[in-house]
Amino acid sequence: MDDPALLVRGASPYVADLSEPDLLHAAFVRSPFAHARILTIDSVEATLQPGVAAVLTAADLALVPVPGFDAFAAGFARAPLAESVVRFAGEPVAIVLASSAAAAVDAASLVDVRYEPMPHVLDPLAALKADAPLLFPALGSNQAFATHLGGSPADALEGADVIIHTRHVIPRVAPVPMEPNGILIVPRGGAITVWASTQGVHTLRDALAATLGLASIDVRVISPAVGGAFGAKYHVHTDLLVVAAAAIHVGRATRWIETRTEHLHGASHGRGQQQDISMGFRNDGTIVGLAATLTADGGAYPGLGAIMPNATAAMACGPYRLRRIAVDARGAVTNTSPTIAYRGAGRPEATAMLEFTIDRAAHRLGIDPIELRLRNVLRPDELPYTTATGVEIDSGDYPAVLALARERIGYDDVRAAQERDRYRPLHERRLITGVGVGLYLDITPFRLVTEFASVTVRPGHDTTGMPEIELRAGTLSHGQNHRATYGAIAERVLHIPRERCRLEDRDTSLVPRGIGSASARSVQIAGSAIHEAAIVVRDRACQVAADLLEARVDDIELTTNGFNVRGAPSSTIAWADVLRATGPIAHEHDWTQSGSTIPFGVHAATVTLDRETGALELMRFVAVDDCGVVVDGTLVDGQQQGGAAQGIATMLYEEIVYDENGNLRTSNFGDYLVPAASDLPRIETARTEVPTPRNPIGAKGIGQSGAIGSPPAIHNAVLDAFAQLGAIPEQLDPPFTPERMWNLLRNGGVAW
Known part of the structure; x- marks a missing residue:
């Protein structure tokens, strides 16, 4: 399903490509109000439309509310279909099932819902005020989460x-994978088979079983090809639960795209996330301490997004000798769509907090930004190191990545050109150049340190006589090409070409357990499980080879040529002989890593700012990342580039915007801007390789790094461009649209 050749040819099936006999299609009736009481729902006219099988409400399905995390009060639980109150525009209040998608959509438009609008609140800081409208009055507050470090x-x-x-102010953005959510449910005799676009079939299976009152064994989840996710398909979208319940209610296969x-x-x-930051420095640039208040917008129903400041606070020290901190982290509910763990999940926010502020300090103190970092970063001989927030840094070399990024972006040449430009009259300098870097840490995975995998070597079924490897893993490849990476890990142990590997990772009937793919965990956790299982398989095979060759097992070595007896070149047998x-x-193996690994890197950017129009152009971008031992360089390049592209997009283009009534203004790609490849420069990549001691392959995560390191590089390059004009904006929030830049240039707001 994740084979690049199939994806390029368009031959991989997605949920929308699947069908079943007598298939029903689902459409939702959604609230047009940000906050309202549901008075009545009249579905008579909709039910009478041709092809309509059912119009169902919360009363019909009687689904139990979906609980949040233990950190949240039980009263924040979400009903999959709104029961008496809607809390954001777009919240579903009914579901229509019909013989075609068009018939379902048409009938949904005929469902007459009467609402009584209620006061709403859209900003998390406003939501925390004493006089704010309460989303859950019984709880007495809109604060969903709070902690202090x-x-x-x-x-x-x-x-x-x-x-x-x-x-x-780090704005809301949308993950916008190429393929939105989709699910197909087939109910049969008290059990269901589900095809869904997801990041983890077991996570979805368990959520469906809990919501529908089924045993896990009666829920089979299969994932066809997945057109991207970025965190949006790791949490279980409540709409999927509603579609499944509706399919069971009518007893027919049902699909929703x-x-x-x-x-x-x-x-x-x-x-x-909104951040209020105070960071202290000595005159020589030494960081003294950090005080910050972090406020997350959790949306109407708190989930991972509301608790994300916890991850931001945990990473508040970054790679620096920062021992004194005071961080208040909190999450508020607002009358907007719930927020989730989007690629990077709290680490981009932590990096922004530090890196945006450090560059301001560099300009204030008159110290070069890279030099200021070098004065404060931990040295390799200081690692491992436990930060003031309790994060254990396993390994790293931060001066090395700073030096490499400096070289690759041509930092010193840009500085020299800027110095020459200072002697030119301002009217001759329409395009102002800025250069910026962002030094980051990731933490991978965030707590999810256990995973299942199995390795099976069996006789081949072709004329080569070569064996085949079947790998099973509890992760789920959705664009990362895990088959190639896991195959390379198995190949190193078993000396069977990775091309002979087959991966099963998307069917709960074949893979007994798993956590899925998230938090840049797959290669280091599932890859380590495969490595350990492969060692057991190899050792068993060597014992069989020793018996066949009448040799001691300690004298058997496995190479690409087969099983050999050391010192006796003619005593060799092939895998085929052993398997016969x-x-x-x-062998099956559950690998539990001793802790998280800490990937790191430096991203660097150069920009030009047009003083007359505010137009900003990203001229060059360099990503220097360290993910430990690299298993497949081509795939790591892709992760570096893809993550950086998303981070760049959040700084230059993307922003979710609501109007004053809580209606989404950015509801399509005409208003929500997502860059095409032609809008981005070539993303140049480089790497260092500092192995982690926490797993047998030495690998760390890479999937989130680009999204973490790229935003501060862009921000600081823009800040530097303003500094060339003699002052910097008091507040510089993305996205850096021409209008926003023009207003900063023309309307003041520029100060030290």
């Missing part, structure tokens, strides 16, 4: 010569 702000900043006070507008309205957004004697050799 460190001491007091005064203690954190004591002794600072300079304190940088700044505010960052989310539209792009539905996805932008209600499939959940990412980011959405013993049959398939298999």
Whole structure:
């Protein structure tokens, strides 16, 4: 399903390509109000339309509310279909099943829902005020989550010569995978088979079983090809639960394919964090301490997004010798779509908090931004190291990635050109050049450190006589080409070409357990499970070979030529001989890593800012990342480039915008801007390789790195361009549209 050749040819089936006899299609009736009481739902006219099989409401399906995390009060649980109150525009209140998608959509438009609008709140800071409208009055507050790390702000900043006070608004964005959500459910005799676009078949299976009151064994989930996810398909979208319940209710196969507008309205957004920061420095650039208040917009029903400041706070020290902190982290509910763990999940926000502020300090202190970082980063001989927030940094070389990024972006040449430009009259300098870097840490995975895998070697079925490897893993490849990566890991142990590997990772009937693919965990966790299982398979095969060759097992070595007896070149047998004697050799393994790994890197960018129009052009972009030992360089390149492209997009193009009534203004690609490849420069990649000691293959995560390192590189390049004009904006929030840049240039708001 994740074979690049099939994907390029368009031969991989997606949920929308699947069908069943007598198939029903689903469409939702959604609230047009941000906050309202449901008075009545009249579905008579809709039910009478040709092809309509059912119009179902919360009362018909009687689904139990979906609970949040233990950190949230039970009263925040979400009903999959709104029961008496809607809390964001786009929340579903009914589902229509019909013989065609068009008939379902037409009938949904005829469902007459009467609402009583209620006061709403859209901003998380406003939501936390005492007089704010309450989304859940019984709870008495819109605060869903709060924690504190460190001491007091005064203690954190004591002794600072300079304190940088700044505010960052990191806007909401949408994951916008190429394929929105989709699900096909076939109910049969008290059990269901489900095809869904997901990041983890077992996660979805367990959620369906819990919501529908079924045993896990009675829920089979299969994932066909998945057209991207980025976190949007790891959390279980409640609309999927409703479709499954509706299919069981009518006893017929049912399919729902989310539209792009539905996805932008209600499939959940990412980011959405406001930061108030004070960071203290000595005059020589030494960081003294950090005090910050982080406020996340969790949307109407708190989930991963509302608790994301916890991850931001945990990473608040970055790669620096920062021992004094005071971080308040909180999440609020608002009358907007819920937020999720979008690619990077709290780490881009932590990196922004540090890196945006450090560059402001560099300009204030008159110290080069790279030099300021070098004065404060941890040295390789200081690692491993436990930060003030308790994060254990396993390994790294931060001066090395700073030096490599400096070289690749031509940092010193840009600085020299800027120095020459200072002597030119301003009217001759329409295009102002800026250069910026962003040094980041990731933490991978965030807690999800266990995974299942199995390795089976069996006789081949072609004329080559070569064996085949079947790999099974609890992760789910959805564009990463895990077959190639896992195959390479198995090949290193078993000396069977990776092309002979087949991967099963998308059917709960074949893979007994798993956590799925998220948090840049797959290669290091599932890859390690495969590595360990392959070692057991190899050792069993070597024992069989020793028996066949009448040799000691310690004298058997496995190479690409087969099983050899050391010192006796003629004593060799092939895998085929071993398998003829013993049959398939298999082993299952659950790998638990001792802790998270800490990938790191530096991204660098150069931009030009047009003083007359505000147009900003990204001229060059370099991503220097370290993900430990690289298993497949081509695939790592792709992750570096894809992640960086998303991070660049969040800084230059993307922003979810609501109007004052809580209606989504960016509900299609005409309003929500997503860059095409032609809108981006070539993303140049480079790497260092500092192995982690926490797994046997030395690998760390790479899937999130680009989305974490790229935003500060862009931000700081823009900040640097303003600095060339003699001052920097008091607040510089993305996206950096021409209008926003023009207003900063023309209407003031520029200060030290």
